[in-house]
Every structure is written in structure tokens, then in C-alpha cells.
Amino acid sequence: MGRNVKIKSMKYEDFNDNEYIEKLVEELRKNGTNVIVGCLDDVIEWGRSNSLWPLTFATSCCGIEFMAVGAARYDFARFGFEVTRASPRQADFIMVAGTITYKMAPVLKRLYDQMADPKYVVATGGCAVSGGPFKKSYHVVQGVDKILPVDVYIPGCPPRPEAMLYGLMQLQRKVKAQRFFGGVNKSISEKEYERLMSEDAADADDEGAGLA
Amino acid sequence: MKEQDWHNPNDRIMENRSIIDRIMAMEPSVRLSEAGDGQLLVPNDRFRELAIRLRREEGFDFLRSLTGVDRGEEGLGCVYHLENTSTGENVILSVTVPDRENPVLHSVGDLWKTAELNEREAYDFYGISFFGNPDLRRLYLRDEWKGYPLRKDYDMSSNPLNMDNEGDEDTSEGYERTESGDYIIKRHPLFEEQEYVINLGPQHPATHGVLRFRVSLEGEIIKKIDVHCGYIHRGIEKMCESLTYPQTLALTDRLDYLSAAQNRHALCMCIEKGLGVEVSERIQYIRTIMDELQRIDSHLLFFSCLCMDMGALTAFFYGFRDREKVLDILEQTTGGRLIQTYNTIGGVQADIHPDFVANVKKFIKYMRPMLREYHEVFTGNIIARERLVGTGILSREDAISFGATGGTGRASGWACDVRKRHPYAMYGKVDFKEILYDEGDCMARYMVRMKEIEESMNIIEQLIDNIPAGEWQMKMKPVIKLPEGSWYSAVESSRGEFGVYIESRGDKYPYRMKFRSTGLPLVACVDTISRGAKIADLIAIGGTLDYVVPDIDR
Numbered sequence: 102m103g104r105n106v107k108i109k110s111m112k113y114e115d116f117n118d119n120e121y122i123e124k125l126v127e128e129l130r131k132n133g134t135n136v137i138v139g140c141l142d143d144v145i146e147w148g149r150s151n152s153l154w155p156l157t158f159a160t161s162c163c164g165i166e167f168m169a170v171g172a173a174r175y176d177f178a179r180f181g182f183e184v185t186r187a188s189p190r191q192a193d194f195i196m197v198a199g200t201i202t203y204k205m206a207p208v209l210k211r212l213y214d215q216m217a218d219p220k221y222v223v224a225t226g227g228c229a230v231s232g233g234p235f236k237k238s239y240h241v242v243q244g245v246d247k248i249l250p251v252d253v254y255i256p257g258c259p260p261r262p263e264a265m266l267y268g269l270m271q272l273q274r275k276v277k278a279q280r281f282f283g284g285v286n287k288s289i290s291e292k293e294y295e296r297l298m299s300e301d302a303a304d305a306d307d308e309g310a311g312l313a
Numbered sequence: 314m315k316e317q318d319w320h321n322p323n324d325r326i327m328e329n330r331s332i333i334d335r336i337m338a339m340e341p342s343v344r345l346s347e348a349g350d351g352q353l354l355v356p357n358d359r360f361r362e363l364a365i366r367l368r369r370e371e372g373f374d375f376l377r378s379l380t381g382v383d384r385g386e387e388g389l390g391c392v393y394h395l396e397n398t399s400t401g402e403n404v405i406l407s408v409t410v411p412d413r414e415n416p417v418l419h420s421v422g423d424l425w426k427t428a429e430l431n432e433r434e435a436y437d438f439y440g441i442s443f444f445g446n447p448d449l450r451r452l453y454l455r456d457e458w459k460g461y462p463l464r465k466d467y468d469m470s471s472n473p474l475n476m477d478n479e480g481d482e483d484t485s486e487g488y489e490r491t492e493s494g495d496y497i498i499k500r501h502p503l504f505e506e507q508e509y510v511i512n513l514g515p516q517h518p519a520t521h522g523v524l525r526f527r528v529s530l531e532g533e534i535i536k537k538i539d540v541h542c543g544y545i546h547r548g549i550e551k552m553c554e555s556l557t558y559p560q561t562l563a564l565t566d567r568l569d570y571l572s573a574a575q576n577r578h579a580l581c582m583c584i585e586k587g588l589g590v591e592v593s594e595r596i597q598y599i600r601t602i603m604d605e606l607q608r609i610d611s612h613l614l615f616f617s618c619l620c621m622d623m624g625a626l627t628a629f630f631y632g633f634r635d636r637e638k639v640l641d642i643l644e645q646t647t648g649g650r651l652i653q654t655y656n657t658i659g660g661v662q663a664d665i666h667p668d669f670v671a672n673v674k675k676f677i678k679y680m681r682p683m684l685r686e687y688h689e690v691f692t693g694n695i696i697a698r699e700r701l702v703g704t705g706i707l708s709r710e711d712a713i714s715f716g717a718t719g720g721t722g723r724a725s726g727w728a729c730d731v732r733k734r735h736p737y738a739m740y741g742k743v744d745f746k747e748i749l750y751d752e753g754d755c756m757a758r759y760m761v762r763m764k765e766i767e768e769s770m771n772i773i774e775q776l777i778d779n780i781p782a783g784e785w786q787m788k789m790k791p792v793i794k795l796p797e798g799s800w801y802s803a804v805e806s807s808r809g810e811f812g813v814y815i816e817s818r819g820d821k822y823p824y825r826m827k828f829r830s831t832g833l834p835l836v837a838c839v840d841t842i843s844r845g846a847k848i849a850d851l852i853a854i855g856g857t858l859d860y861v862v863p864d865i866d867r
Contacts (some may be wrong), residue, residue: 157518160545161863162570174634187518204455205544208515238548239462239469259651261467277395
């Protein structure tokens with residue numbers, strides 16, 4: 102098990118949610134694959150997963166811990182996260198580190214739209230996951246998944262650097278269980294995401310009507 | 314130790330009765346409200362005149378805090394905390410306007426420059442217009458926001474998430490007096506049509522968070538800067554109004570996360586003041602040491618980030634390497650690295666770790682030679698000096714008028730340290746120097762903070778061996794209710810005066826809780842000190858002002 106999702110620095114069984122990755126891998130192998138394309142894929146995913154570059158994006162406290170992850174003691178360059186990019190056009194994923202407010206939400210969406218595919222979103226900290234301590238505020242988005250498709254959630258307030266590294270390794274595993282050619286397990290497109298979101302909203306409305 | 318030594322001088326905000334008498338003589342219509350710190354209630358139509366006299370004749374040159382308040386049926390109002398920086402006298406004025414539909418107060422932005430942004434904040438939160446303020450745009454919320462969120466009758470669901478991109482206004486609105494004595498609405502241009510305006514932020518690595526500047530340039534010379542805040546406005550003050558006092562403590566750490574300990578210290582002090590609780594000597598010692606450790610942590614981060622902004626990435630790694638050692642000490646006792654949630658009402662969360670004293674001493678021994686290394690690597694560097702010396706000069710008068718406290722004010726020669734002005738906790742008893750520079754440029758701001766690391770270590774060294782035995786948490790009632798009244802407490806946070814204003818109506822929830830942001834005055838003066846500088850200098854100016862954006866936006 103786990104040919105595609107081996108992470109050099111951490112044992113497979115030490116990860117918490119292996120069923121999820123196994124499901125992805127199963128999907129990946131379902132219909133077999135062309136030898137040449139498959140080999141090319143392996144090489145590409147190996148390279149891609151080991152050189153994911155984050156966008157320099159931080160709104161509050163989590164950003165400082167994110168800096169700590171980049172600095173001397175924790176040093177995420179060891180795992181291939183190497184440098185943060187100030188331009189979204191050069192970044193592979195966006196660490197949403199901190200609270201997203203109503204005024205910031207359109208800006209964040211624009212940054213995400215400016216990134217080149219394939220792109221990923223990591224929701225870091227309680228605020229980005231669900232609104233966190235500011236759940237009751239009039240100006241806070243209740244989780245960044247309301248506006249962007251999220252790949253990995255890292256809870257904590259703020260998450261410890263170790264937790265961030267763990268979350269980033271989960272992202273690497275996810276990238277490894279993808280196929281660059283052929284589109285299996287690729288991040289869903291924006292259109293599809295919006296369709297799913299509207300379906301969710303409709304479901305919630307139905308439930309609400311049922312209860313009433 | 315004598316009993317009166319333990320009396321916290323912060324308790325006596327308007328201790329000097331003579332100033333109250335003088336004001337009463339000046340303006341007989343003023344009434345004194347005694348509850349809490351006390352307030353002088355000034356009628357709206359007399360306020361502006363009194364403010365002018367206080368500023369010009371009595372020398373009240375520092376507006377510490379300006380707070381909007383919703384007083385329900387009485388109307389809306391503002392509370393002004395004023396200080397005379399040469400005599401140290403304090404006075405609190407309160408104005409109320411009964412008209413809720415169209416409340417109008419008089420602006421004092423021409424007397425105290427810091428009032429301009431603070432009045433915009435009150436306009437944003439309460440819809441109070443200020444006559445004479447040329448720039449009445451919303452400060453934090455979007456222009457098309459409906460209603461005023463801090464009013465008590467605000468409907469929380471009236472503004473759903475709007476994903477449209479925000480437009481930019483090139484003019485601002487303001488009320489002005491005509492010759493006949495009437496008021497008219499006048500539009501002021503922010504930028505002229507032919508001006509070359511570039512946008513910086515909110516996502517920019519050198520703005521230290523999500524702050525946005527619109528910069529008008531002539532070549533590469535800055536002509537004007539328009540600051541946009543609110544990208545991380547979380548409505549903390551409104552949330553506090555529906556939280557019990559112990560619950561509100563959780564949010565202060567997340568304002569200026571690099572002053573987490575001091576912020577919470579201020580809030581705890583303010584609540585303790587309202588309750589009339591005095592905490593034990595042991596708690597005072599622990600709080601003081603924690604505050605200073607936090608200051609070292611913050612200044613190390615300041616050093617790292619400034620160096621990184623200016624391209625010295627090695628120095629960034631040095632700073633963070635040593636900062637981790639402070640965080641280890643904090644974590645051992647408090648359990649948190651960045652956000653410690655350590656202070657509680659009447660004490661601290663847990664006693665210090667058995668190894669705390671030894672580890673702190675070890676750290677100080679380690680840190681001193683490291684500071685020399687920093688100076689060798691960065692301070693003497695010719696590129697750093699070229700970019701820091703003589704750029705972004707803030708004069709002493711402007712620093713006071715803007716209320717730019719902390720390292721920024723002290724670099725301009727203003728002795729604004731709350732630890733000296735209104736000593737609290739152990740600061741009245743330890744011997745330390747207030748670092749002052751006269752230049753007011755970026756280099757001075759940088760040097761103040763580097764020297765303050767040493768001073769913080771001196772303070773810790775004086776206390777660390779003498780932590781007295783005793784309780785680390787006083788016995789408190791299970792439900793904490795403050796009596797009716799209002800209180801203001803301030804601490805010297807890592808970047809200036811952090812104040813907490815509480816207005817209570819006798820409930821277990823605060824009626825109004827305002828945090829005096831340390832960063833808002835700092836961004837207010839960016840426009841003044843950057844004019845005429847090069848666009849590249851803006852990075853050094855922003856870096857040395859050392860603001861933290863979530864603290865500005867709250």
C-alpha cells in the first residue's frame with residue numbers, strides 16, 4: 102500500500118487519516134493506466150509534491166507562526182516548501198493564515214483566481230477553518246471554505262509549527278495521489294465547486310423547511 | 314512594604330482636583346460624574362470651545378483615547394481622555410448628542426491630529442458626524458455597509474457577505490461651516506485627476522499584514538498617502554459587549570499578538586480596578602516578568618522583519634532563532650507560544666514552572682552577546698544605514714499630536730513610556746532607563762527597540778531572583794459584575810500605550826469596551842512622515858513604525 106503517497110520524513114502509519122488517501126489511490130488505479138503516461142505522472146507528481154511553494158499571505162496571528170515555520174528552527178524548506186512567493190502567479194498553494202473578514206474576502210478570491218493551476222488551499226487556524234473565536238462577529242467569514250475550495254484544514258489557534266508541517270505533509274500526500282495527465286483526483290474546477298456549494302445551500306434550505 | 318506603595322497610581326486618573334476646579338471655572342455648564350474614574354460631562358455646544366482652551370491654555374497636548382459610546386435613549390456620545398505631557402495631568406471629557414437620526418459633534422482633528430482617524434472610527438461604528446473633519450469616510454467597513462454596527466439597535470444580519478470587488482473613492486465628504494454660520498457638506502478631493510496613484514496592499518509582504526496604502530507619486534517621490542484599514546476588522550469590541558468579563562479576556566491576545574501578555578494585563582488591570590481588587594505581590598512580579606519577556610519577543614520579531622523587508626534575510630533567521638528561545642520559556646509556563654492566555658482577573662492562569670527562573674537567567678546570559686552580533690551584522694551595515702538614517706522623520710510635536718507612543722514616540726524625543734508616566738505592577742520599583750532619541754528618523758526608531766531589549770533584560774534581572782511567595786490567583790467571585798461607572802487602564806505594550814476603556818452598567822457584561830489601539834496613531838502619521846521620501850523608503854518607514862494590523866483594525 103501507499104506506493105504513491107510515501108512521505109520520506111514520516112511513516113505511513115503515523116498519519117491519522119489514511120483511509121482518505123487510500124480512497125484517492127484506489128480511484129487513481131481503478132481503470133489502469135498507460136505505462137508511459139503513468140511513469141511520467143510518477144515523475145511529475147514526485148517533483149510537484151516536493152516543491153510546493155506557498156504564497157506569502159497572512160492576515161493575523163497564524164501568519165507569525167507561519168513565519169516561524171519558515172525560519173531557522175522549524176525550517177519548512179527541508180520538505181520542499183522552500184520559499185514563499187509574494188506574487189500569486191508564482192505560487193502553488195495559498196496558506197490562508199488568519200481571519201478572513203468580509204472586506205478581505207473579495208481580495209482573497211481575487212488572489213486565488215490569479216494563481217495558476219494546479220493550485221491548492223490550506224485553511225490554517227480556527228478562523229480560516231470555521232470563523233474560530235470570531236464566529237459571532239458581524240464582519241468575519243465563517244470559514245474560508247465558504248469562498249474557496251479547501252484541500253487541507255489545520256486547526257489550532259494558532260496551530261503549532263509542528264501542526265502546520267503535518268498539514269503541509271498531508272497536502273503533499275494529496276498531490277502525490279493525483280494524476281497530472283488525465284485529471285483523476287485533480288482539484289475540482291471552480292465551476293464544479295460553485296455547483297456543489299449551491300447544492301449544499303439548497304439542501305440546507307430543504308432541511309430548514311422540513312424542520313419548520 | 315508600606316500599604317500605600319501598593320496603591321496602583323493608575324487608579325487616580327483624575328487625581329488632581331485642581332484641574333477639575335479650573336475647568337469648572339472655565340465652563341460653568343460642566344458637570345462631574347463621579348462613578349468609576351469620573352468624567353466631566355460637557356454640553357455639546359460648549360465642547361469645542363472648552364477643547365480649544367484646554368489645548369491652547371492648559372497645555373493638554375495628548376489625546377490618549379477617543380471612544381464612541383451608544384447611550385441608548387440619551388443618545389450617542391464620545392469620551393475623550395486627555396493628558397498634559399509636561400505636567401502629567403489627566404482629564405476625561407464626555408459629550409452626548411441626543412439626536413440618534415443625525416448625530417453631530419464637533420471635530421477636534423485640528424487640535425489633536427490623532428482625532429481625525431479616531432473620529433472616522435466613531436463615524437464608522439456609530440454614525441456620528443463630526444463638523445470640521447474633512448474626511449468622513451468609513452474607516453474599517455466597506456463604503457456601502459448598511460447601518461452602524463456598534464449601535465445597540467444594530468441588526469446583526471443586515472450585511473451579508475458581499476463578494477464584489479470594492480471600488481475606490483477619489484473624494485471624501487466633510488461638513489464645513491459657511492460664513493453665515495450654517496453647515497454644508499463639502500467634497501474634498503483625495504487625489505487629483507492627473508495624479509499618478511499606485512496601490513500597495515492589502516496583500517503585500519512589506520505592509521506587515523493586510524494594510525492598504527494608496528500612494529500618489531511624482532517620479533519616485535511620495536506626494537500623499539491614503540491609508541485603508543479594515544481588512545482584518547473582526548468587530549472585537551462589539552463581541553465583547555455580549556461576553557462576560559472572563560470571556561472577554563480571550564480576545565485581547567488576538568489584537569496585537571506580539572503584545573499578548575501586556576494586552577491582557579491591561580484588561581485584567583482595568584477589570585480589577587473596577588472591582589477594587591488588589592493582586593498579590595507574587596502576581597505583580599510574574600506579570601511584569603512576562604510582559605518584559607513578551608517585549609523581547611516582539612522586538613526580536615521587529616528586528617527580523619525589518620531586516621527581511623530590507624533584504625537582509627540572514628538577520629531574519631538570527632532573530633527568529635533567538636525568539637524561539639523566549640517562546641520556549643513562555644510555553645513552559647503558559648502552554649502557549651504566541652497566544653498565551655495567561656493573565657486572569659485577579660491573577661494568572663497557573664503558577665510559574667519550577668525551571669522558569671533558571672531558564673530565564675540562562676536566556677539572558679545567552680542573549681546579551683547575541684545582541685552584539687546583531688549590531689555587527691545589521692546596525693553597522695552601510696546599506697542599512699543609508700536607508701535608515703535621515704528617512705521618515707517624525708517631529709516631537711507631531712508624535713504627541715498623533716499620539717504615536719511606544720518606540721516611535723521615544724525615537725522622536727517624547728518620554729511617553731506608560732511604565733514611567735503611570736507606573737503599574739512592579740515598574741514603579743525597578744530601576745530602568747527610558748530610551749530616548751532626538752532624531753525621529755528610522756534609525757532612531759530601530760535603535761530604541763534594540764536598546765529596549767537590553768532594558769527589558771535589566772528589569773527581568775532585578776525581579777527574577779526575588780519573586781516572593783504567595784498566591785498566584787486571588788479568590789474571585791464566580792460571577793464577576795462591575796459596578797456602574799467607567800474605567801480606563803493603560804499599559805506599555807510592545808509598541809506603545811495600550812489602553813482599555815470599560816463602561817459598565819452593573820451587569821456581568823461590559824456595556825462598552827474599547828481598546829486603545831497602539832497601531833492606529835502609527836498609521837495615521839505615515840502620510841505626514843513619508844511625504845517627500847522615495848517609494849522604497851516607505852518600506853523602511855513602515856518597518857520601523859512597527860505596527861501590527863489586527864491591533865489597528867480590532
